[in-house]
Amino acid sequence: MKPVVICRYAPHEGPGYFATYLAERTVPWSMVKLDEGDALPTVNNITGLAMMGGPMSVNDDLPWLGPMLTLIRDCVRSEVPVIGHCLGGQLLAKALGAQVTRNAVKEIGWGRVAVEDAAVASEWGPADDFESYHWHGETFAIPPEGTRIWSSAQCANQAFVLGNHIGMQCHIEITADMIENWCESGAGEIERNLARSPAVQTPGAMRENMFERLDALRRVADRVYDRWATGLKRS
Numbered sequence: 001m002k003p004v005v006i007c008r009y010a011p012h013e014g015p016g017y018f019a020t021y022l023a024e025r026t027v028p029w030s031m032v033k034l035d036e037g038d039a040l041p042t043v044n045n046i047t048g049l050a051m052m053g054g055p056m057s058v059n060d061d062l063p064w065l066g067p068m069l070t071l072i073r074d075c076v077r078s079e080v081p082v083i084g085h086c087l088g089g090q091l092l093a094k095a096l097g098a099q100v101t102r103n104a105v106k107e108i109g110w111g112r113v114a115v116e117d118a119a120v121a122s123e124w125g126p127a128d129d130f131e132s133y134h135w136h137g138e139t140f141a142i143p144p145e146g147t148r149i150w151s152s153a154q155c156a157n158q159a160f161v162l163g164n165h166i167g168m169q170c171h172i173e174i175t176a177d178m179i180e181n182w183c184e185s186g187a188g189e190i191e192r193n194l195a196r197s198p199a200v201q202t203p204g205a206m207r208e209n210m211f212e213r214l215d216a217l218r219r220v221a222d223r224v225y226d227r228w229a230t231g232l233k234r235s
Contacts, residue, residue: 051088
């Protein structure tokens with residue numbers, strides 16, 4: 001089986017629970033570290049494309065952006081499943097023709113996600129609202145022919161699907177170590193935005209019942225990843 005390729009855009013935003021999910025199911029995967037200048041593969045050499053988060057914008061002038069968008073479009077045309085987490089979801093949306101713009105406020109920390117009343121939404125995750133982890137200041141529009149499946153009070157477009165592809169704004173791949181690292185590296189961002197956004201939490205609030213929240217989010221992630229993995233070619 002060809003590997004699932006995971007694209008990393010910042011050293012502190014790795015695959016998290018997504019890599020654990022793949023390893024537990026013996027799905028081969030490899031990491032492309034765009035932050036270290038790694039070259040992207042061709043669509044013929046992968047069975048799935050996963051994209052993680054990052055502090056940059058898909059509207060920035062980035063040396064890897066053009067090749068990344070080309071690979072995403074090649075995957076969609078070739079029916080190679082694509083999954084995007086946060087920045088990765090924005091990259092998928094942009095590749096499919098949707099705009100990525102500044103969100104009204106930043107979302108940092110735990111927050112409720114509402115599940116849309118659409119049949120496809122229940123195929124990709126829980127039927128009821130759930131709590132996820134967030135850290136973003138921009139958001140995507142829904143691409144043409146895509147379907148919104150999740151939303152939140154402060155960000156209307158939390159996830160969309162198109163065929164076997166999914167783009168998410170929230171971080172269902174988050175782990176306890178990632179939360180701790182982000183709270184440390186993003187301390188200034190948290191402090192600057194606490195008074196500006198009702199969707200920004202203190203590190204202390206993020207740590208409350210953290211492991212129980214992560215356990216619940218794992219169950220959501222498993223359902224999303226299970227659906228996405230059905231599109232992987234096993235031969």
